[in-house]
Amino acid sequence: MDGHSSHLAAQNRSRGSQTPSPSHSAASASATSSIHLKRKLSAANASAASAAAAAAAAAAAADDHAPPFPPSSISADTRDGALTSNDDLESISARGGGAGDDSDDDSDDEEEDDGDNDGGSSLRTFTAARLENVGPAAARNRKIKAESNATVKVEKEDSAKDGGNGAGVGALGPAATSGAGSGSGTVPKEDAVKIFTENLQASGAYSAREENLKREEEAGRLKFECLSNDGVDDHMVWLIGLKNIFARQLPNMPKEYIVRLVMDRNHKSVMVIRRNLVVGGITYRPYASQKFGEIAFCAIKADEQVKGYGTRLMNHLKQHARDVDGLTHFLTYADNNAVGYFIKQGFTKEIYLDKDRWHGYIKDYDGGILMECKIDPKLPYTDLSTMVRRQRQAIDEKIRELSNCHIVYQGIDFQKRDAGVPQNTIKMEDIPGLREAGWTPDQWGYSRFRGLSDQKRLTFFIRQLLKVLNDHSDAWPFKEPVDAREVPDYYDIIKDPMDLKTMTKRVESEQYYVTLEMFIADVKRMFANARTYNSPDTIYFKIATRLEAHFQSKVQSNLQSGAGKIQQ
Numbered sequence: 001m002d003g004h005s006s007h008l009a010a011q012n013r014s015r016g017s018q019t020p021s022p023s024h025s026a027a028s029a030s031a032t033s034s035i036h037l038k039r040k041l042s043a044a045n046a047s048a049a050s051a052a053a054a055a056a057a058a059a060a061a062a063d064d065h066a067p068p069f070p071p072s073s074i075s076a077d078t079r080d081g082a083l084t085s086n087d088d089l090e091s092i093s094a095r096g097g098g099a100g101d102d103s104d105d106d107s108d109d110e111e112e113d114d115g116d117n118d119g120g121s122s123l124r125t126f127t128a129a130r131l132e133n134v135g136p137a138a139a140r141n142r143k144i145k146a147e148s149n150a151t152v153k154v155e156k157e158d159s160a161k162d163g164g165n166g167a168g169v170g171a172l173g174p175a176a177t178s179g180a181g182s183g184s185g186t187v188p189k190e191d192a193v194k195i196f197t198e199n200l201q202a203s204g205a206y207s208a209r210e211e212n213l214k215r216e217e218e219a220g221r222l223k224f225e226c227l228s229n230d231g232v233d234d235h236m237v238w239l240i241g242l243k244n245i246f247a248r249q250l251p252n253m254p255k256e257y258i259v260r261l262v263m264d265r266n267h268k269s270v271m272v273i274r275r276n277l278v279v280g281g282i283t284y285r286p287y288a289s290q291k292f293g294e295i296a297f298c299a300i301k302a303d304e305q306v307k308g309y310g311t312r313l314m315n316h317l318k319q320h321a322r323d324v325d326g327l328t329h330f331l332t333y334a335d336n337n338a339v340g341y342f343i344k345q346g347f348t349k350e351i352y353l354d355k356d357r358w359h360g361y362i363k364d365y366d367g368g369i370l371m372e373c374k375i376d377p378k379l380p381y382t383d384l385s386t387m388v389r390r391q392r393q394a395i396d397e398k399i400r401e402l403s404n405c406h407i408v409y410q411g412i413d414f415q416k417r418d419a420g421v422p423q424n425t426i427k428m429e430d431i432p433g434l435r436e437a438g439w440t441p442d443q444w445g446y447s448r449f450r451g452l453s454d455q456k457r458l459t460f461f462i463r464q465l466l467k468v469l470n471d472h473s474d475a476w477p478f479k480e481p482v483d484a485r486e487v488p489d490y491y492d493i494i495k496d497p498m499d500l501k502t503m504t505k506r507v508e509s510e511q512y513y514v515t516l517e518m519f520i521a522d523v524k525r526m527f528a529n530a531r532t533y534n535s536p537d538t539i540y541f542k543i544a545t546r547l548e549a550h551f552q553s554k555v556q557s558n559l560q561s562g563a564g565k566i567q568q
């Protein structure tokens with residue numbers, strides 16, 4: 001959570017390697033003021049406003065001496081020429097550039113009609129979305145969870161139909177057919193395969209989100225555009241919408257600087273657009289000659305974060321950068337709070353790209369972590385979900401061929417009476433699925449207690465062990481359950497209490513302790529509870545340890561000398 005929260009207090013980004021340039025200053029001022037104008041107009045008349053913006057862009061372009069952007073026209077950057085100038089940045093940085101700057105630019109914020117006016121609290125939105133698990137993302141997650149919990153039930157009727165036995169369990173795979181000699185009813189392989197294929201969990205959370213957004217794209221409700229300042233009305237409106245989102249989501253970044261880069265014709269912006277409104281985007285500068293791109297800004301509107309847009313956006317960016325710009329790498333200075341997001345997008349803090357290729361090209365930022373992402377030459381970035389789904393399906397099918405661990409059997413009717421003693425007894429071998437999992441009666445539970453294979457002898461032995469405990473002079477604190485009236489917070493701390501009286505009830509039921517280990521586990525828990533609740537200097541702590549040691553030595557000596565006879 002800290003990691004996420006830090007973005008509100010993110011370091012000011014300031015560029016150290018920029019050379020002031022009067023011409024850019026003029027362009028920037030012009031663009032900025034025109035954009036202000038455009039914003040005011042946009043509420044009333046988007047088309048007139050975008051014309052104003054286009055005019056602003058044209059002014060900026062004229063100053064820039066940069067040709068209008070076609071992707072292929074970006075070429076031959078030189079180190080001297082590659083940097084985007086930032087003449088007035090120093091003065092902007094000196095202002096602090098933080099969220100407090102909002103007062104200088106209130107009109108900007110008020111005119112954002114995108115609902116993104118939460119005071120830059122994307123962190124809160126992010127955290128709330130994660131913690132509260134509400135909203136569409138939560139619904140999506142819940143659905144995914146439900147999917148992932150989808151299990152295959154092999155009902156009694158199935159096994160009966162298929163020639164099953166009285167145990168009422170079915171099974172699949174090699175273990176089932178060998179059946180540990182149980183002759184349990186099995187579901188024929190073809191049927192089972194059908195059941196399992198139908199229940200196959202088609203996608204994980206990542207794929208589900210991606211596929212959902214992909215469907216939205218295919219239905220025309222969502223689009224991803226890669227644009228730069230080309231003077232086209234719609235494009236200018238979107239660029240300004242994106243600039244607003246950056247200004248809001250990156251509160252420590254000077255707004256003038258954001259305008260500068262978003263409108264700079266050497267930069268491109270990949271945007272998510274829904275119902276003609278910008279949801280978020282990434283502004284980057286492709287250095288075609290160096291075959292890498294520098295991501296300057298990346299943000300999604302506060303109320304649309306953690307819904308997968310950021311990932312889909314990055315995938316579109318990678319695909320475009322590789323296929324259109326011919327890039328092989330991305331570099332970015334990630335804000336500390338966004339490092340987690342970039343890592344999930346395949347960025348690393350280690351920079352493997354040859355320093356000669358990027359040093360001197362990218363802008364230096366204070367308070368950010370330089371990260372790199374290698375763009376895969378082949379991956380279908382915009383269709384990764386299909387690839388992941390197919391791989392997942394293939395692996396799942398293979399696992400199901402080799403194992404039946406995905407089968408969930410009917411539960412056991414285990415209604416309890418006093419002291420947790422079950423109402424109905426159930427034989428070990430009747431537990432659905434146990435034999436299918438390879439269990440045989442000579443295994444766990446009986447093996448360590450050879451010679452006492454029947455319940456009566458086991459009960460007799462446990463009763464004797466319990467007497468050893470009860471008769472000891474240190475037993476007094478353990479005789480009864482702890483009284484909550486006397487120790488009010490006991491059950492807040494000890495969630496699984498145990499005492500000698502409860503154990504006695506369990507023994508006397510002659511049903512509960514079907515193995516010696518079950519009894520020993522209760523004894524251990526009773527002592528562990530005493531040591532958890534009480535501090536080591538208390539009498540309770542000390543006698544718990546003393547009584548436990550006494551008990552262990554009795555169990556040990558009796559198991560060694562042939563169980564069944566307690567030596568007092």
Ligand SMILES: CC(=O)SCCNC(=O)CCNC(=O)[C@H](O)C(C)(C)COP(=O)(O)OP(=O)(O)OC[C@H]1O[C@@H](n2cnc3c(N)ncnc32)[C@H](O)[C@@H]1OP(=O)(O)O
Pocket residue numbers: 003004007122126205206249250295296297298299300301304305306307308309310311312332333334335337338339340341344
């Ligand atoms: C170069 C720069 O611009 S650095 C600044 C980056 N921008 C910001 O910090 C602005 C505020 N944040 C945002 O705008 C957005 O949260 C973004 C752009 C960081 C991420 O976009 P989202 O649409 O929220 O991402 P998306 O929903 O695709 O999440 C992808 C994964 O990253 C995780 N993630 C998203 N944001 C963060 C974060 N800030 N820190 C850690 N993990 C994150 C998500 O939980 C998700 O994980 P999962 O796949 O395990 O479930």
